[in-house]
Amino acid sequence: MKKTLKWLGVAAMIAALAVPGAAMAKTFKIGVSVIVAHPALEADQKGFEQALKDAGIEAEYDYQNAQGDMANAQSIARKFKGDNLDLIHCIATPTSQAMVKVITQTPVVYSSVTDPVDAGLVKTMDADGGNVTGVSDAWPYDRQVKLHSDMVPSAKKWGTIYNAGDANSVKSMTWARDAMKKYGLEFIEVTVSTSAEVHMAAQSLADRVDAVFIISDNTVVSAFESLVKVCNDKKKPLFGGGTESVPRGAIAALGFDYFQVGYTAGLKAVEILKDGKKPGDVPSSLTKKLRLVVNPKAAEDQGLMLDAKYIKMADEVVK
Numbered sequence: 665m666k667k668t669l670k671w672l673g674v675a676a677m678i679a680a681l682a683v684p685g686a687a688m689a690k691t692f693k694i695g696v697s698v699i700v701a702h703p704a705l706e707a708d709q710k711g712f713e714q715a716l717k718d719a720g721i722e723a724e725y726d727y728q729n730a731q732g733d734m735a736n737a738q739s740i741a742r743k744f745k746g747d748n749l750d751l752i753h754c755i756a757t758p759t760s761q762a763m764v765k766v767i768t769q770t771p772v773v774y775s776s777v778t779d780p781v782d783a784g785l786v787k788t789m790d791a792d793g794g795n796v797t798g799v800s801d802a803w804p805y806d807r808q809v810k811l812h813s814d815m816v817p818s819a820k821k822w823g824t825i826y827n828a829g830d831a832n833s834v835k836s837m838t839w840a841r842d843a844m845k846k847y848g849l850e851f852i853e854v855t856v857s858t859s860a861e862v863h864m865a866a867q868s869l870a871d872r873v874d875a876v877f878i879i880s881d882n883t884v885v886s887a888f889e890s891l892v893k894v895c896n897d898k899k900k901p902l903f904g905g906g907t908e909s910v911p912r913g914a915i916a917a918l919g920f921d922y923f924q925v926g927y928t929a930g931l932k933a934v935e936i937l938k939d940g941k942k943p944g945d946v947p948s949s950l951t952k953k954l955r956l957v958v959n960p961k962a963a964e965d966q967g968l969m970l971d972a973k974y975i976k977m978a979d980e981v982v983k
Contacts, residue, residue: 691722692750692937697740697763699756700732700859702886703908708755708776708926715930719938730759732858732883734829737762744770751933754798755926756882757783757832764796771936771943774798775929776922778832778880786948793944797936799929800950801920803836803880803905808918809843811956812903815916815974816875819901821850823873825865825891827883828855836879859887866894875901878909888912892962899967910957911982915968918956925951955979 698705709727716723726747730736741762744752751771754760760774764785775798780786786796813819822844826833837853844851852873854865862884869876876895878884884891885906892913895902904914907921928951935941956974959982963970975981 689720689722691724693726693748694723694933695726695728695740695744695747695749695752697728697730697737697744697752697754697759699730699737699759700882700886701729702882702888703912704885704906704922705755705776705882707908707922708929709753711923711926711928712753712773712775712930712933713926714923715927715934716937719931719934721934721937730762732886734758734762738766741766751937753929753933758830760785760798761831768795770795771933772796772798773929773933773936773943775925776801778802779835780948782835783831789948789950791945791947795943797932797943797946797948799925799932800948801880801922801925802950803839803919804954805836805839805843805879805905806846807954808903808905809840809847809849809877811918812875812877812916813847813849815903815970816901816968819849819874821852821873821875823852823854823869823876824879825854825856825862825869825876825884826879826881827857829857830881830883833879833881833883836881840877840879856883859883862887863890863894866891870894870898870900873900875903877903878905878914880905885909888914896965901963901966901968907955907957907980910959910962910980913962913965914959915963915966915970916956916958916974916978918954920951920953921955924953957982 728740737759754763754774854869904917907917907919956978957980958978
């Protein structure tokens with residue numbers, strides 16, 4: 665009887681393996697390289713993972729943080745080249761640039777990159793036949809500057825802090841300068857190399873400007889709370905372009921939900937892993953959906969009475 669049961673069990677296993685779909689689904693190995701830790705980029709990765717989960721894809725992730733250092737980003741790229749990965753997710757411009765210089769076979773999906781073509785990640789936003797595709801988070805600087813200026817009409821001198829060594833920030837600054845010039849605003853710039861320099865930079869900037877607008881810069885955003893403290897102390901209105909900056913102390917931001925940026929990138933990964941497409945056959949794309957998030961308490965802390973019409977038109981009001 666025991667032998668009969670044993671053979672029945674073996675037969676059942678053989679039969680199960682013979683049934684299409686009965687075998688265990690593959691668990692994909694995905695490397696994740698991020699330039700620095702902050703809420704927007706963390707939301708990006710969460711969105712990416714959710715897209716794969718929604719598509720029924722099982723995945724194991726190897727998370728690597730370059731901590732704002734390009735040498736680290738290059739080391740991560742070399743590590744991933746030696747690993748047996750099914751796909752790599754690069755978050756932000758510097759880590760993506762480091763990755764595409766080293767990785768030529770494994771599919772690479774980038775996200776939170778301002779200008780992928782200018783950064784040398786892809787030849788065109790259309791399908792370009794390579795091993796790279798992804799999502800741009802280029803901000804609508806013209807619309808942002810116009811809105812912020814309307815919120816603080818008395819502010820004629822605006823300031824910003826950015827990392828001049830970050831290609832993403834340098835490109836963003838060209839657009840921000842153009843927008844400031846278009847609306848007749850003076851734009852005063854202070855540069856930093858690391859997040860540790862942000863507090864001192866904010867102190868040097870605050871007394872020279874009427875308000876502050878932080879562009880798409882991962883170095884500054886990673887130390888955003890130190891900037892908020894200075895703006896609160898000096899009563900200088902502070903605005904961000906990423907909506908995640910508003911709960912952290914910015915008055916307002918017209919920007920993207922970075923979870924959706926990552927989710928969109930994740931959908932491209934699904935096309936590669938599940939549908940069998942090559943990265944070069946999947947076009948890169950822009951992130952289009954914008955949200956206005958406002959923080960009346962932050963406005964009060966920074967000496968600004970936010971007009972009720974902006975609270976009414978907001979998609980989200982931070983309490």
